[in-house]
Amino acid sequence: MDLAQVLEIASCTDPGMVRSHNEDSIATDPANGLVVLADGMGGYNAGEVASGMATTVIITEMRQILASTQPNQIDPRTNQTIAARLMREQVLKANGSIYQAAQSQPQYAGMGTTLVVSLFYDNRVLVAHLGDSRLYLLREGALRQVTRDHSLLQEQIDSGLLTAEQAKNAQHKNLVTKALGIDPSVEPEIHEYPTRPGDLYLLCSDGLCDMVEDEEISTALQALGGNLKLAAQQLVQMANDNGGRDNVSVILVRILREYPGARGVMAKVFAWLK
Amino acid sequence: MAKLILSMDGLVLKEIPLAKERTTIGRKPHNDIQIDNLAVSGEHAVIVTILNDSFLEDLGSTNGTVVNGNPIKKHFLQHNDVIELGKYKLKFIGEAAQAASGSGDKSDFERTMVLRPSALRQSNEAPRSSPGASRAAAVQQAASAAVAGIADPRDATRTVPPAPQAASAPRQAGQPLGAIQLLSGANAGKELELTKPLTTLGKPGVQVAVLTRRPQGYFITHVEGAARPNVNGQQIGPAPHALKDHDVIELAGVKMEFFLKA
Numbered sequence: 001m002d003l004a005q006v007l008e009i010a011s012c013t014d015p016g017m018v019r020s021h022n023e024d025s026i027a028t029d030p031a032n033g034l035v036v037l038a039d040g041m042g043g044y045n046a047g048e049v050a051s052g053m054a055t056t057v058i059i060t061e062m063r064q065i066l067a068s069t070q071p072n073q074i075d076p077r078t079n080q081t082i083a084a085r086l087m088r089e090q091v092l093k094a095n096g097s098i099y100q101a102a103q104s105q106p107q108y109a110g111m112g113t114t115l116v117v118s119l120f121y122d123n124r125v126l127v128a129h130l131g132d133s134r135l136y137l138l139r140e141g142a143l144r145q146v147t148r149d150h151s152l153l154q155e156q157i158d159s160g161l162l163t164a165e166q167a168k169n170a171q172h173k174n175l176v177t178k179a180l181g182i183d184p185s186v187e188p189e190i191h192e193y194p195t196r197p198g199d200l201y202l203l204c205s206d207g208l209c210d211m212v213e214d215e216e217i218s219t220a221l222q223a224l225g226g227n228l229k230l231a232a233q234q235l236v237q238m239a240n241d242n243g244g245r246d247n248v249s250v251i252l253v254r255i256l257r258e259y260p261g262a263r264g265v266m267a268k269v270f271a272w273l274k
Numbered sequence: 275m276a277k278l279i280l281s282m283d284g285l286v287l288k289e290i291p292l293a294k295e296r297t298t299i300g301r302k303p304h305n306d307i308q309i310d311n312l313a314v315s316g317e318h319a320v321i322v323t324i325l326n327d328s329f330l331e332d333l334g335s336t337n338g339t340v341v342n343g344n345p346i347k348k349h350f351l352q353h354n355d356v357i358e359l360g361k362y363k364l365k366f367i368g369e370a371a372q373a374a375s376g377s378g379d380k381s382d383f384e385r386t387m388v389l390r391p392s393a394l395r396q397s398n399e400a401p402r403s404s405p406g407a408s409r410a411a412a413v414q415q416a417a418s419a420a421v422a423g424i425a426d427p428r429d430a431t432r433t434v435p436p437a438p439q440a441a442s443a444p445r446q447a448g449q450p451l452g453a454i455q456l457l458s459g460a461n462a463g464k465e466l467e468l469t470k471p472l473t474t475l476g477k478p479g480v481q482v483a484v485l486t487r488r489p490q491g492y493f494i495t496h497v498e499g500a501a502r503p504n505v506n507g508q509q510i511g512p513a514p515h516a517l518k519d520h521d522v523i524e525l526a527g528v529k530m531e532f533f534l535k536a
Contacts, residue, residue, distance in 0.1 A: 039386060041386045041387060041388070112388055114386065131386070131388075132386065152389050156324075161324055166329075166348075166350050169350055170327070170350065171327075171352075172326075172327075174386050174387055175387055175388075175389040176386055176387070176388055176389065177388075177389055178388075179388045182388050206386065216471060219470070219471070219472055220471075220472055223472045223473075223474045223484055223497075224472070224474075224484060224497055226478065226482055226497050226498035227496075227497045227498050230484075230495060230497060234472070234484075234486070234495075237486075237488070238471065241488050241489055246386075
């Protein structure tokens, strides 16, 4: 199913006001309803390499597989949708590629990347994430953070050591507890949520949410919802106006109408014929 | 280890390392830091230290606790903070500031780093020769280096406040406030102050533009609709257009004037 008519996607990435390199990487595949955002880390240009590998591996592998499978079918072995299994496999594959490169080439040693991936299919969104890149949802005028960071700060908030207010001024915002490519194996956090027409999804790197308050993000998205491209640029600009101390990347996805997946025998035959 | 420097009238009395998780401050002798002064309550305040972070909490003292001139109930201590208790002053010296002693790289302040629980655990054990352990130690070192970088006295946080909220306050304080006055239409004469970072104008579905408030000034940008708005009789381009004092905007058939308030 071609989702390019159902999803409106806009994205923007910028090195910010301080950094010379952009270690963020974004990729979108509107036809398959797939968007990927990664925020790389590691010395010299290794961060760019890691985030670039993550987005490339995931987008190309998923594109190939989605061309011949129905993501909404149930996998009899795991009782999950095929999409959930695919997503996990591809994230692990990307992890392996980055880890191997980091091991085999000294200039890439220690590189890694955060990741947030969303796959839209069958009126729902499948989200996998690692680290502090986030997915937000603007629905009926309210902005909600969908993913929860894998970061030291979030852990401290969860355990009650810090309040959300104190966290805004905390100094170790940059320490993530999970990332892609650091260890030989990793377990991404994967969730699935139903979508509704009119929903606006925002994927962003920490360069946005560290510099711009959630309220301001919400205002900008509501004011500029009629023009997603402009909204994406505005968010990046707001981060830069507030100092832009990190790379900033955003991907916006709006659900224009329902997109139920194909079901039943005919769908299977059709998939098999392809 | 983070420490406090106790002084009175500019005279350094002693240095107190924050070795415990809870360090109590008060007049009574059972406190970790005893300050024998009537302005100090029996149990005045406590400093809770977790890893590299220290929090100061006032324990309902009679005369209150003041940090950098502001009375506080609870405060996240940062390098060089000065706690005032009556005539006494306690200066907080962050751990990382001592370790780094100027070698911290402030460009690494916001750089995302991985902190692995395994790395923390392994650094506590005896060093092992497996490559995994040495790599973990390297990550741990890198992580502590990042932490070291953040409390560097020359740190960016001193000049650029970390919270965007804080950052936006001075930005807007030094900037003249803009407003628009409607010149035609049903609400002619009405005035609208542009206090928000974003203000939308026009009718959804027909023609919408947005006015953005930025450090450089105000900008108008076309959002939706077939025609773009006019500024001083000229149609604007697709890029944001900088507004000058007394520019006349025409949008969805309504004329309005932009002006800066003194």
